[in-house]
Amino acid sequence: MTRVIARRIVSGVVVLWAAATAAYLALLAAPGDIVDSLIGDGADTPQIRAQIIAEWHLDRPAVVQYLDYLWRAVQGDLGRSYLLQRPVGEVIGDQIPPTLKLAVAAAVFGVVLALILAVTTRHRWVRRASSTVELIIVSTPPFLIGIVLLSVFSFRFGLFPVSGDRGWAALVLPAVTLGLPIAGVLAQVLRDGLDRALDEPFAVTARARGLRERAVLVRHALRHALIPAVTLLGWLTGVLLGGAVIIEQVFGRPGLGQVTLQAVGNGDMPVVLAVVVSAAAAFVVINTAADLAYLIIDPRLRRS
Amino acid sequence: MSRTRSAVAATALALVVLTACSSGRSGKTEAGAEAGRPVSGGSLTWAVETEPITFNPHQYAQAKARLLVWNTFEALLTHDGQGGYLPWLSTGHEVSADGKTYTFKLRTDVTFTDGTRFDAEAVKANIDQFRVDGYNPTVLAVQLRNLDQVEVVDPATVAFHLKQPDVLLLDFLSSPQGAQVSPKSLKEAKNLKAGGPELAGTGPFLLDHYTAGQEVVFTRNPAYDWAPANAGHSGAAYLDRITYRFLKESSVRVGALTSGQVQIVEGVPATDEGLITANPQLSLSRGLNSGSAYSYYFNTTHAPFDDLKVRQAFREAVDVDAVLTGVYRGSATRAWSVIGPTSPFYDKSLEKTYGGDAAKANRLLDEAGWTTRDADGFRTKDGKRLTVRLVQSAPFVRDRRDVLAQAVQAQVKQSAGIDLNVAVVDQGTATQALADGQYEVFDNSRADTDAGAALNLLLHSAGAINRTGFQDPVLDRLLEGGQAGADQAQRLTAYRQVQKLTITDQALILPLYAPADQVAADTRVGGLGFEPTAGVPGSAYDLWLSR
Numbered sequence: 001m002t003r004v005i006a007r008r009i010v011s012g013v014v015v016l017w018a019a020a021t022a023a024y025l026a027l028l029a030a031p032g033d034i035v036d037s038l039i040g041d042g043a044d045t046p047q048i049r050a051q052i053i054a055e056w057h058l059d060r061p062a063v064v065q066y067l068d069y070l071w072r073a074v075q076g077d078l079g080r081s082y083l084l085q086r087p088v089g090e091v092i093g094d095q096i097p098p099t100l101k102l103a104v105a106a107a108v109f110g111v112v113l114a115l116i117l118a119v120t121t122r123h124r125w126v127r128r129a130s131s132t133v134e135l136i137i138v139s140t141p142p143f144l145i146g147i148v149l150l151s152v153f154s155f156r157f158g159l160f161p162v163s164g165d166r167g168w169a170a171l172v173l174p175a176v177t178l179g180l181p182i183a184g185v186l187a188q189v190l191r192d193g194l195d196r197a198l199d200e201p202f203a204v205t206a207r208a209r210g211l212r213e214r215a216v217l218v219r220h221a222l223r224h225a226l227i228p229a230v231t232l233l234g235w236l237t238g239v240l241l242g243g244a245v246i247i248e249q250v251f252g253r254p255g256l257g258q259v260t261l262q263a264v265g266n267g268d269m270p271v272v273l274a275v276v277v278s279a280a281a282a283f284v285v286i287n288t289a290a291d292l293a294y295l296i297i298d299p300r301l302r303r304s
Numbered sequence: 305m306s307r308t309r310s311a312v313a314a315t316a317l318a319l320v321v322l323t324a325c326s327s328g329r330s331g332k333t334e335a336g337a338e339a340g341r342p343v344s345g346g347s348l349t350w351a352v353e354t355e356p357i358t359f360n361p362h363q364y365a366q367a368k369a370r371l372l373v374w375n376t377f378e379a380l381l382t383h384d385g386q387g388g389y390l391p392w393l394s395t396g397h398e399v400s401a402d403g404k405t406y407t408f409k410l411r412t413d414v415t416f417t418d419g420t421r422f423d424a425e426a427v428k429a430n431i432d433q434f435r436v437d438g439y440n441p442t443v444l445a446v447q448l449r450n451l452d453q454v455e456v457v458d459p460a461t462v463a464f465h466l467k468q469p470d471v472l473l474l475d476f477l478s479s480p481q482g483a484q485v486s487p488k489s490l491k492e493a494k495n496l497k498a499g500g501p502e503l504a505g506t507g508p509f510l511l512d513h514y515t516a517g518q519e520v521v522f523t524r525n526p527a528y529d530w531a532p533a534n535a536g537h538s539g540a541a542y543l544d545r546i547t548y549r550f551l552k553e554s555s556v557r558v559g560a561l562t563s564g565q566v567q568i569v570e571g572v573p574a575t576d577e578g579l580i581t582a583n584p585q586l587s588l589s590r591g592l593n594s595g596s597a598y599s600y601y602f603n604t605t606h607a608p609f610d611d612l613k614v615r616q617a618f619r620e621a622v623d624v625d626a627v628l629t630g631v632y633r634g635s636a637t638r639a640w641s642v643i644g645p646t647s648p649f650y651d652k653s654l655e656k657t658y659g660g661d662a663a664k665a666n667r668l669l670d671e672a673g674w675t676t677r678d679a680d681g682f683r684t685k686d687g688k689r690l691t692v693r694l695v696q697s698a699p700f701v702r703d704r705r706d707v708l709a710q711a712v713q714a715q716v717k718q719s720a721g722i723d724l725n726v727a728v729v730d731q732g733t734a735t736q737a738l739a740d741g742q743y744e745v746f747d748n749s750r751a752d753t754d755a756g757a758a759l760n761l762l763l764h765s766a767g768a769i770n771r772t773g774f775q776d777p778v779l780d781r782l783l784e785g786g787q788a789g790a791d792q793a794q795r796l797t798a799y800r801q802v803q804k805l806t807i808t809d810q811a812l813i814l815p816l817y818a819p820a821d822q823v824a825a826d827t828r829v830g831g832l833g834f835e836p837t838a839g840v841p842g843s844a845y846d847l848w849l850s851r
Contacts (some may be wrong), residue, residue, distance in 0.1 A: 030730075030732050036731075036732065036735040036736075036739070047441065047445050048441045048442055048445050051437070051438060051441035052441065054437075054438070083357055084357060084358070084498055085358065085363070085495070085497030085498050086495050086497075086498045091516075094516055095516065095517065098517075147553070147555060147556070150556060150559060151559060154559065154560075154563060154565070155559040155560070155562060155563040156563070158563055158564075158565075161565060162551070162556060162559065162560045162563075162565055163351075163518065163519075163549050163550075163551055163556075163560070163565075164515075164518045164519060164549065165515070165518060248517065249552050249553060250553050250556060251556070252351075252517075252518065252549055252550055252551040252552065252553075252556065253517065253518065254515055254516055254517030254518040255517060258355075258516075258517040259516070259517070262355075265698070265730075265731065266731070267731060267732055
């Protein structure tokens with residue numbers, strides 16, 4: 001068990017390093033240089049260029065800058081944002097809690113809704129209707145879902161406030177917007193999993209023991225159906241992180257999404273790198289959790 | 305995000321005098337007409353489009369951050385709306401005969417919100433801060449280029465000694481970058497460049513707290529009693545508190561207003577203007593920006609725009625009015641000059657002197673030798689298609705300028721067989737293309753208060769964004785004359801000639817529209833106004849909320 005965990009940590013570190021390096025290379029390859037990005041559409045004179053280069057140590061070779069960046073990152077120093085002129089750790093640190101709150105709320109909403117949908121919509125026509133609605137939601141841009149929800153529940157009926165990270169009421173609409181597509185995909189996967197599980201011999205046995213259909217479904221089949229759903233956890237993280245960019249924009253919420261958008265648009269390299277590394281870290285953690293979840297769901301894996 | 309770095313930006317507190325208290329002295333905005341008499345107290349929420357990158361006025365770079373800057377900070381001078389200056393934290397100034405020394409008398413009753421006194425030492429400390437390495441190299445190299453030293457004559461007198469005459473010093477001293485920050489906070493602030501609550505100014509509000517990505521909250525400075533003469537009132541601000549929420553989606557801003565969640569929004573898109581005007585509970589006001597108009601600049605360094613006839617032909621090929629109506633539904637103000645129509649330097653005689661004549665465009669192209677056409681209907685010469693490239697940087701595209709470009713593209717193709725190639729790319733790619741000369745059309749507008757600042761950058765041979773590549777000693781002399789001349793009439797003459805040379809004689813520029821700021825508000829909100837010359841929304845000093 002210890003060896004398994006150690007192996008996971010090592011591979012996690014390798015993934016982080018690879019992500020940081022890939023982001024660094026991508027930024028190096030991007031057209032235009034950092035000085036141009038920092039100047040923006042402002043005055044551009046040799047003197048200003050020289051000052052910017054000196055201030056950000058841009059005159060050193062890329063390799064040296066890269067190693068320096070890695071070394072500082074290992075020590076927990078992510079550098080200073082070019083654009084915001086604040087330590088990156090601070091910039092990102094401030095924005096993680098609101099995004100985390102949104103992501104967790106959306107994930108809980110999405111997963112619970114998916115479970116309810118998968119278990120309750122077993123009848124043929126209900127199932128077809130639900131399935132159709134799920135597909136529509138999955139293929140609608142979250143941006144549009146957000147605007148529609150806002151128009152109805154915030155602008156028309158005034159049930160929820162539009163903006164900000166203020167109390168639970170303000171979290172409802174963003175979490176629903178972000179959670180709906182997740183529920184849509186998960187419900188489909190779970191339902192298929194249930195179908196397969198219910199045809200398995202163990203389901204027949206359970207029924208033969210006189211278990212009612214609902215109990216077979218929840219106590220036995222659901223556990224099997226969860227395996228493919230858990231595999232989707234990595235995908236779920238991606239949806240949550242990517243979706244946050246749009247949701248935070250639409251609802252005027254603070255968070256990583258807003259910071260990332262701004263940083264990418266302006267070529268604010270230290271922030272972009274930090275966001276990439278944090279996103280990679282999130283993926284590593286989630287996928288490790290998913291692997292551990294398999295062990296909990298499927299006792300057979302525990303023995304091997 | 306639209307980031308217009310106003311190199312020598314400036315301006316003042318609100319236009320307020322024209323709007324709030326003076327009933328009917330100006331028709332610039334009707335907002336507040338129903339709000340009745342000003343009342344003290346209450347709080348307002350204002351939804352803004354752009355989140356400031358920094359709250360330190362010295363680092364100011366976004367035109368849309370001005371409305372926040374002037375809540376907490378003030379400058380020595382403010383603009384008066386006729387192209388002149390009014391005292392603000394100063395009581396008056398004198399210029400030496402050689403134009404190289406500006407001596408300011410300062411107010412003696414002003415205190416920073418951290419308790420520090422405002423005096424000549426404070427002014428000097430602010431300028432000295434710019435000389436700290438890496439603090440703001442742009443300001444040092446542009447606005448303070450000609451500044452030699454600042455002298456503290458006595459606590460209430462400060463002298464600016466210049467290396468050579470430069471009238472734009474006054475513009476700097478009325479701009480956010482020239483705003484006065486408490487010397488104590490300049491020394492002690494942890495995040496000096498980012499600014500925030502720990503940076504103290506002398507303004508009518510204090511920055512209470514800021515949540516990145518969400519909102520910034522200001523509370524009243526009860527001790528405030530030094531408003532400039534053109535403010536709507538004197539003494540402390542009316543509002544106890546004003547909150548600016550960052551709502552980047554225009555439909556969300558408008559929805560928040562119509563549902564009463566916020567009382568004021570800026571950045572109302574043309575498509576939503578009808579919604580606002582149809583609602584009796586809401587009012588809409590618009591301020592035209594000063595600085596330079598949104599224009600296409602032609603790159604004259606290589607073919608085909610090295611040929612005057614082709615430049616003229618392109619301008620004639622575009623029916624600007626039709627294009628603007630199509631894209632902005634009649635809400636845009638057509639520009640005829642590189643200088644915005646609200647600037648005192650604007651040359652009205654340029655109006656209706658060019659453009660929208662397809663026959664003339666075709667005749668000019670024939671004369672320039674672009675006589676043949678290819679299979680797609682585009683004009684050719686020596687087997688080469690008449691293609692011009694416009695590269696737009698995505699982060700700077702606002703006001704649907706990408707759609708506008710498509711409309712122009714369709715027009716020039718149809719009317720004259722010109723192939724306008726539009727690419728919206730990331731900023732790095734755009735910068736690269738511009739640096740390598742891989743473009744024929746460059747688009748830009750600037751929100752500087754003194755149009756002279758924009759012209760220096762855009763048209764001077766050594767201008768930082770001289771994308772036309774046009775180099776002409778006569779033009780340079782005119783621009784330098786406009787900058788050095790303290791005499792308004794002399795500047796006026798210089799800039800008239802600049803416009804004639806670049807618009808009429810050389811057809812370097814196709815002016816399209818004058819950028820404007822649209823503000824919609826609940827009719828209970830009074831005192832809403834725009835800065836006199838910048839045309840952007842003013843500070844919250846004169847705002848009130850009737851009950």
